[in-house]
Amino acid sequence: MNEQYRWVGNSTKSKQALEIVAKAAAVNLSVLLQEESGTGKEVIARYIHQLSDRKNGPFIAINCAALLPNLIENELFGYVEGAFAGAKKGGQPGKFELANGGT
Numbered sequence: 286m287n288e289q290y291r292w293v294g295n296s297t298k299s300k301q302a303l304e305i306v307a308k309a310a311a312v313n314l315s316v317l318l319q320e321e322s323g324t325g326k327e328v329i330a331r332y333i334h335q336l337s338d339r340k341n342g343p344f345i346a347i348n349c350a351a352l353l354p355n356l357i358e359n360e361l362f363g364y365v366e367g368a369f370a371g372a373k374k375g376g377q378p379g380k381f382e383l384a385n386g387g388t
């Protein structure tokens with residue numbers, strides 16, 4: 286794993302968690318990670334990405350809680366130039382498009 290995102294943890298529980306996520310990385314399915322804030326869900330998500338067939342694709346992280354309700358669609362699906370007042374020149378690709386082929 287990239288040094289910046291290396292998992293720290295040597296407990297039995299931690300090792301079991303890494304074994305489970307390694308299994309998840311081997312299949313092409315969605316994975317839901319649930320834990321309290323700051324417990325390393327994104328680190329694990331990056332780990333899954335790096336173990337998966339998608340590792341050469343992009344990894345796009347998005348903080349859903351920080352998205353304004355009226356801007357969620359624009360962020361996730363993108364928009365074309367002139368779609369609304371204040372839209373960027375040239376439009377903006379959505380996060381789903383950016384993550385295509387990756388995670």
Ligand SMILES: Nc1ncnc2c1ncn2[C@@H]1O[C@H](COP(=O)(O)OP(=O)(O)OP(=O)(O)O)[C@@H](O)[C@H]1O
Binds near residue numbers: 289290291324327328
């Ligand atoms: N077990 C761990 N090993 C290495 N780094 C960790 C671990 N747990 C947390 N961190 C570090 O703590 C910080 C928060 O981790 P991360 O962003 O993955 O948490 P999160 O569960 O996704 O949080 P949130 O739900 O708030 O987005 C990061 O800097 C991450 O590298």
